[in-house]
Amino acid sequence: MELTVEYFLTVSAALFAIGLYVALSKRNAVGVLMGVELMLNSVNLTFIAFSRFTPADNQITGHVFALFVITVAAAEAAIALALAVVIYRLRRTVNVDELNLLRW
């Protein structure tokens, strides 16, 4: 059989969906973060797949894009975890559904 871009896109779609589900349904802040990371991974997968299969004015672009996504994601993760730690200090919990001082 012939592997085309659609296959990879489908995989990344599945990954994105799962990541989304994790992000939405996990109480633990770290869990949510995992979800987000999954989604970003699916994005990267898409970029790579495209730069492999579809014509572009510069085939490497996808790779570079993915690279930056990884970098930024790492930075974000760092901030997120820092926040999680501090919040745990203040509130003795990292469950996002208990963070509802601010509402209505």
Place this chain on the structure above:
Amino acid sequence: MLTFIVFSPLVGALLCLLVPRRREADTRWVALAGSLVTMGASIALLVLFDKDDGGFQFLERATWVNSEGAGFKLQYLLGIDGLSVALVALTALLTVVSVLVSFGITLRQREYFFWLLVLETGILGVFTSLDLILFFIFWEVELVPMYMLISIWGTGRREYSALKFVLYTIAGSSLMLAGFLILGFEAGTFDMTELRNIEITDAIVPLNVLFALLIAAFVVKLPVFPLHTWLPDAHTDAPTAVSVMLAGVLLKMGGYGILRICITIMPAQADDWALGLAVFGAINVIYGAILTLRQVDLKRLIAYSSVSHMGYVLIGAAALGEVGLMGASLQMVTHGLITGLLFVMVGLVYDRTHTRQIPEMSGLAVRMPFLATAMVFAGLASLGLPGLAGFVAEFTVFIGAFERFEAPTLLGVVGVLLAAAYILWMIQRVFFGPTSEKWADLDAPVQWWEGAPVLVLGALILVLGVYPTWLIEVMEQGVVPISERF
């Protein structure tokens, strides 16, 4: 000239704020001076106005926001014709009256007179601006002062009423803005002097919808059933002077807009809508009159009577003939004077009795003969007694409208009877009959600032009733061009 007239009250207003706190009681003199200056200027305007040459006069044109590319050319364009000059004079006069009747105010005088004069600027701007957007701006200017005046110096559920007034107006004027923009986009200009020569043939909305958008704000202001319910509340809770302004000129902004914008710019659609307008006018007359009969609050009674009387404006305007339009215009001015006087009287009575509940009053005529006489006079004028201003206007409306709409006009005629009923009944209950001992020791002398406005207004009403020609000739200069659009 016009700029001076429009902004002199603003200057006066600022001066009011500058009055030192310990001399606050003297603010009223500043305000009076300011309003008198404006009135003097507008009288001069009335004199200088050349009723023989058509078109707009005293034009003042300055490009304000010029963004041709965006089809957004906004001019500071003031000008008057016979129609507006009369209303300008009316506004100036009634402002003086309002200031005078407010002499008794003690609460936060500086702010009070400040807002009152700002209000005047807004209204004058509406009557003089010839650029749709400028018109809209002035239209909005009047909101904040009214809101403040009613909700700070008012009585009863004043904040509810004030907010109701503001929201009604904003809702209407927003639609009007939409209409203006669409119109301006089609015509390529917001300049009324040009628009009155342009035939709007199509727009991005059906033309009748566009007409509805344009008229929305005005029917709210006029007010037309079923959009009238803000009026009684606002009137009931507003201080006297504000009621005078509200009934005297603010309502006229509605009628003025209909004549100046809706009918002038979109004659064809006006023609389509005419019957509807006439019917609504008739409903206004009857509905308002019957409700007036039911009122037991003196001020609310007058307020509902305004609803009824504004119906005549609508009927006259709907007739779209010279006579009808003229009648509508006359009705605006005369009703301004008459209802203004009525509200002044109600205010003066209230100052003495401290109640507006009709059942609590009786036989006041003995205690306050002057007020009673004036009230009877105003009442007679309001019920369209020949020889007084109201009759001329209403009769003209009838004559103008009868040919086109028999049934609505006849309903309007019936309104005359109802008017007599509620006015006379009110007078009977308030001033006639035995004097209840509650008022036995009630003898507040009439101060000059109370008497003066009454006499002035009364005289005007009488003169206009006996010899209206001079006003008619002035107004015709403005009305005839409109009627010629048909």
Place this chain on the structure above:
Amino acid sequence: MDDLGIVIAFWTLSGLTVGSALLIVVTRNIFHAVLALIVSFLGVAGLYVLLSADFIAVAQVLVYAGAVSVLMLFALMLTPRQARNNAANYLEIPGLLLSLVIGGLITVAAVSTDWAEVDDDRGFDATSRLIGEALIDKWVLPFEIAAVILLVAMVGAIMLVREDQ
């Protein structure tokens, strides 16, 4: 790319990726979740290799499977045991439906698009050099900005975590 090995590799790797991702969903222990996440990351890296994106694959392994996951573990370590569950919240069902819909939509869009196909298979040696060049030429601006981002993240993280006296 149609030779059998690659096809098999694709299916295995994607199965691994998606499967372990699903494991994150179902497992009750958050440590297992993190481990599953790492596996999934590795699976993705494999797919990169399959797409002959060697450099990215390596980066993926280092940054994600390495750094990020470790960060997460650290964060979890800092929280006591009872906080270490992986329970789902009230959005279990609606979230499921929602993610199905979104995934479905993406898939639909993906398959119903007529992609212009080229098979651009350059050897492993190529990419790293190309990327390197791109980073100092075409993409130098993002490169610099990324540097700033990292600085900001560093400063911020420190400022947030440090206890003020």
Place this chain on the structure above:
Amino acid sequence: MIDWGESVQRMGPIVAVLVTAAVILIADLFPLRKRWLSVVALVGLAVSAGYAVWLLGDDERGSAFADTLVFDNFSAFFQILFAGATAAVVLASIGYSEQFRIRQGEYLALLLTGAAGMMLMASTTDLLAIYVSLELTSISLYILTAVAKNERSMEAGLKYLLTGAISSSVVLYGMAFLFGATGSTSLDGIAAGIAERYDEVEFAIILGIVFLAGGFAFKLAAIPFQMWTPDVYEGSPTPVAAFLSVGSKAAGFAMLLRVFYTALGDNEVSGDWQILIGGVAAASMIIGNLLALPQTNLKRLLGYSSIAQAGNILVGVAAISAGNDEFSIGAAGTMFFLASYAITNLGAFVAIILISGRLGSYEIKDYAGLGRRWPLPAAALALCLISLTGLPPAVGLWAKVYIFNAAAQADLWWLVLIAVGNTALAAFYYLRVVAQMYLREPDGELAEKPAVDVPLSLSVGLTALGVVAFGVMPFPLIEAAERAAEIFAA
């Protein structure tokens, strides 16, 4: 190869800001009065703005860094706007950060990096660069939101960050599909690709558009990514909230305009998405206004109002088809509105900082009778609220009129009707605050008048002045916006 000199010069305003940030971080290490840091920041911003003006002056327009960044009227407009807004925030922050013991150095540096990110968002012309700039802004703001380090601030920060991360993954997905469909990440390239084979890749483009719009909505605080807004506004330090409501929103719109007008400006496409954006606008206005009605906390109120205002501004974006060979009226309207909104909302926020600094409360009911106890700040706040309502004599009126005018020209009359309808709704809650200040009698005694905070008062005065000045004479602002919109000339 890249012409570094030219590139760096064309990036000058941004470089200036970044350098200032670095300087501050370093200077923070030395023991000197923290106020100097603010002075440095202000100087840097002034330099940046001046630099932009100078570049315009000798016509240094053009692209840089291999077409990933461009300096044109558009970028200049926003760079100056951001410089000004940031300066106002800095002024407002001095007293505040001392009051709440916020670390000046990092705070200012992050403010500046955030500003730089916004400027980049307005200037970059390549999806990749745009994404990175976007993240620079976001990350700076995430930290700023949490900078107060109390529970609420932290919660706000985490919420903001996680929502932001999710939204950026959405944005990325959209970008990926655009890239895949057109084979390019530069906006022009994408436009070319679409023109080339739209019909084949239509679905990918649609997905791209929807995801981009949705993801950008996070920055705009518009539907569907709006729900974080009130929480974050309430939780974050007030100056930061001001920065969010003005800077980050404006940057988002700059980005939106660039991408949608340049890359997706092709009539075939825009004809469709202008309805999408219009729908988003309508939804944002309605929801924002409705939810603002029952609010009791002023900051939350402004949060919801900012959602509604985002809707208002989107009306301008939707009006892409309103244009001429000179400039795009829709874009011009958007930018004019943004500028007016920036002045107005900053004014409102700084006034609130000043007032609440004395009241120690953001509850509307505590503002009772303020009009008479503390006239000037109250007047300033009232003025800004009136401007937000869109009544004369404030600049807000013009913004409203102009943008509705644009929509009318784009035949979006249904949108105009919804918008005008909403102004009535909005008037209700804005004026409620005014009423509270001027009509209600105060209950309880007012705290002693604090020592006058000069910089804060200065920013209050300036913004209020701006509101009135441009209310009377809006033309310069409109002119600027229209010049900036020239790059989208039809």
Place this chain on the structure above:
Amino acid sequence: MYLTEIPEEAVWAIFASPLAALALNVAIVRRFPTWAGLLNVLAVGISFALSLWLLDTAADRDGVDIGFKSHELFTIGPMVVNVGATADGLTAVMLVVVTSVSLLVQIYSIGYMAGDDGYSRYFAFMALFTASMIGLVLADSLIIVYAFWELVGLCSFLLIGFWFQRPAAAAAAKKAFLVTRLGDLGFLAAILLIWSETGTFDINELFELALGGDIGTTALMLFMLGIFAGAVGKSAQFPLHVWLPDAMEGPTPVSALIHAATMVVAGVYLVARLFPIFQTDADVMAVVAGIGGFTAIFAATIAIVMTDLKRVLAYSTISQLGYMMLALGSGAYVAAIFHLFTHAFFKALLFLGSGSVNHATGTFDMREMGGLRRIMPITHITFLAGALSLAGIFPLAGFWSKDEVLGSAWDDNKIWFAAALITVGLTAFYTFRAFFMTFWGHYRGSTAEGSAGGHGHTPHLAESPLVMILPLAVLMVPALVAGGANLPGVGGLVDILEGSLPEGVEEHHLEFSWAIAAGSTAIALAGIVLAYALYGRGQVAARVPETLRPAQRVLENRYYLDRLYEDYIVGFLFYRVGGGLLEAFDRYVVDGAVNGVAWVAGQAGTWGRRAQSGQLQTYGAVAFAGLAVMFIAYVVAVSP
């Protein structure tokens, strides 16, 4: 005959002089009230003199209009409003009636109103009324007629309510104005209609158009009916008669002048003025006659049972007005005006007499009078003269005019004749019932303090002062001999009046018939005798046979009409039910809708913010739901 032709200025002066009196009164005299009366007398005196001059001129010209051209008041496009003075026979006669009676009443009032604290106000109103009435008669344009028509209505309102502290007076005043205005609606509508048909208000032009057949018959008929509606209101014809009896709450001189001699005949005058148009349509004429005839009997029957002297006279007035209408309806234009002419004098005389009585007894309740003929002989004589004249006894004024009416009725339609004849009997009966109850028998009232009716005189039984007696004496003359103004065969009025009709308009001219004269006189005498039999010896209430009791009750309640109008139709149906419903509608439906919208918006907000639960993941879910919706909507929108 004796004088040169009157110039226009003089004609206007007739109108102007009372107006001047009013102005002076308001401006200056108010401060020295005592002069108010004299001022009025002087002013009206001038008017009277000038009116005589006009009459003289008219006589010279056989009543043909002098034809002063009218002056423009104002113009709006096609709508031209002119004022001009008609100076033909009809006007002249009317003016003489108005000014003469007015003059005498003013003199009388000086005495009657003496000491009332509203003295100068009273005369101001009187002056205004006289002026308006003159204007009404002079005007040559429908719209101006309407204007003065309303003004006299106003004066009637003001004067009825002169003692406004009495609730009854205030109510009566309002009632009078409203009821008449109800009729005026017809008048106004008629004007609108005729204008939209012809575009003019000028009466003479209308004559030409109407007689030239240039106006559609339906329009013309509607026009006439409208005008007649106005006349019915003003002249208190059935069914709008209810206001007149109540109007007796006003001072008696007012009743004499306004509600007997002048204003109430304005309706008759209007129909007469437009007679040329009316006589073109037999049906309308029939309506006029029918209403008139019915009213004549109807009112007379009520007058039989009234115990209040003034009310008797009031109903008598209504009845007589019906008489005149009947005459007009049967085409006897001259007869109608003739009767108007005579009636003005003797009815004014009777009212003033009753006033004089009241001045003495302090009441109008005849049950408290009696035997006054010894106490106040002059009043008694004059009243008797008036009564005889009213009853139509040969050869007094009333006889001649009534006789012409009867004659014309006979020629026109026997039913009208029957009605008229019955009325004659009734009239004679109630008149003399009143006369006997008042002056004969012996005094029944309390001589002591008390029974404060009138305007609060306590009875001091004596003849009234000279200022009051004098007018009675003067009025008695015309009441006796005014018939001479138009003796059959001799002519007089008839020439003047017919001359004032346009060419080719035939008014019903009749020959004197001894039969009718004799018959009517006989019936009248019979009525008098019956009255004497029942009341001649001072009985308070006649012994009414059981069978007639219900009838009596009905009559005493004025056929329950007033109650029907006020309590049931206006009070209950219109105000309570109609108004109540409408008010509820306004409050709950119209206003409720508005507040409802506001409420809904508020609720939407309150519910909507529930979603803002502070739950981060809810936010995410919402966002993605939004995305999905956007995507699907977009696809749907794009793919046709």
